[in-house]
Amino acid sequence: MMTRNSSALDVAIVGAGPYGLSLAAHLREQGVEFRIFGEPMGLWKDNMPKNMLLKSCPQFSNIADPEDEFTIKSYCAEQSVPYHNELIPLPLERFVQYGDAFHVRYVPMLERKRLVSVELATTRWRAHFDDGETVEARRLVLAIGLRPFRHLPEQALHLSAEVASHSSDYGPLASLDGKEVVIVGSGASATDLAALIHERGARVTLVMRQNEIRFAGRPRQRSLLERMLTPRAGIGSGWTIAACSAFPELIHALPAAQRLRLANTPALGPAGGAFMHDRVLGKVPVVFGRSLERAEERNGKVELYLNGPSGRQVVAADHVIFATGYKTDIARFDVLPASLVGRMATVECAPQLSSHYETSLPGLHVIGPAAANSFGPVCRFVYGTRYPARHLARYLPRILARRSVIAPKLQPLSETVLQQ
The missing domain is CATH 3.50.50.60 (FAD/NAD(P)-binding domain)
Structure with a gap:
């Protein structure tokens, strides 16, 4: 296969699920130069059974767009199909159709190609794709979802x-x-x-x-006292879950041991x-x-x-x-060579991220479920798409204006801290 080299661009996004699509929509709104690669809603189309119902309430399953205007509710209204914030479950097929409509509306430039390998070349990232093209980017964002991290006993x-x-x-x-x-x-x-x-x-x-x-409890009308004691939030119910839903940047600021406890809270267990x-x-x-x-x-x-x-x-x-879930281990994302993985600071095998979703490898960002050990459990839910999309849409234009890559200051975590 002939290799084709493209001139360097500012941002390359790998992954076209909810997190990748949301980030692309926000970068497009900000006028950031980027390309996005992947199969739109691929995991949802290929790795989940038909006739499945989403566990999350429809009102909390929106892919974030810059104006919060293209919601599942608005999509259902356009399609003249029944909708309720809580009382009507959301079928998988409808969510996939909504994701495809989001792609067409906000990210029509999506390129359906598969990443095969990555390398760091001084201050730029080189991404090699299955069609032979090599793309250089100052910032590489991995929105890789769950697919590489399935867990078997x-x-x-x-x-x-x-x-x-x-x-x-x-x-x-x-x-x-x-x-x-x-x-x-x-x-x-x-x-x-x-x-x-x-x-x-x-x-x-x-x-x-x-x-x-x-x-999960069936949706119902709740009393004022119930709503005060256990508020319903984007990823569940209760004050702790509400904080995790609304303030991932504050979760990131917590000591590592507390972050890990929240990322794996029993309140969001099976x-x-x-x-x-x-x-x-x-x-x-x-x-x-x-x-x-x-x-x-x-x-x-x-x-x-x-x-x-x-x-x-x-x-x-x-x-x-x-049905034993997923366990993030960045070493299992096989497009990253072992030489790069070995240099990456991790938290229980997941990448340790700065407040800008950046790994210890300069210019490499990770969003979605693999960010949960740094930003809390909201990263495992579609509801969490709004946070990295809006943060990076503000941050990347500033850092790219400097035309240099600055490594985030991360200190590797000791075994003592992780065991606290």
Whole structure:
């Protein structure tokens, strides 16, 4: 393949999910020179099952634009489809259509190409793409989402793709028709898949460590006292969650140990969506209070050896789906060479970011879920798109005007601090 070199530009954005699209819309509004690369809403289109419902309320699922005018509510009004801030769940297909409409309206210059490698050349970043083009940029923003960071239990890493998968592998569910399926997990991915597979007529069982399934509460009118005691915010309910929703820059200013506790707060732990309760309970068998001890593949089936307070149990199935979430580890983003990853300051394997979402490698910024250990849990939600987009739309024009790259002052965190 012939390599094509482009002249240096100010900003390159890699990733065209909600975070990348929102940032591009804001930079375009500010007149910043940029290019954006990726498949629009790719993870949402390719790695989530059809007929899924978003767990977040529609009013908190907007991709931020510069004027806050193109909301899901306004999109639904344009399309003449039903909408309610809370009482009508948002189907995945509608959210993807909204994201595509956002792309067409605000980011028509999006280039559908895949990043294959990155290098730092003195004061510029070189991004190499699958069509042979090399793009140089003074600032490189990675809005890479969750796709590189799916987490599988160590006990399952040896299983073949014929008998084991991660919840992010779906997509279409037809390959599971007629099979006996076990899903390991207790969050929204687990409960959504369990309901959808059951409704297709397959036999499915949930296995979880917890002793009960948690579901988000169904939306309802709340009293003034309830609203005062547990305010509803962009990513959940309660005063702590409200602070995390509204003030990620303040979360960034906290000591590292406190930031990490908030990034992984139990208040936002595994839970099914409110509207999945009746589609799972009483319909899908659940094995409670069991952890995975080991897994074995035998005669085209998989056997899970489970352990719990009442002893051991073996569960056999044709296929097991691990709905075990994601764990950010920048070393797993394989377009970054090990030489660069080794120089990057990290917080529990996630990049340690300055207040400008900049890594310790000058000119490299990270936004989206991979920023959660620095800015808190709002980074894991579409609601969080407004913060990096607006901050970087103010910051980047100032720093680019200097025509130099200045490394942020970051101090590596000691093991003592992380263990506090």
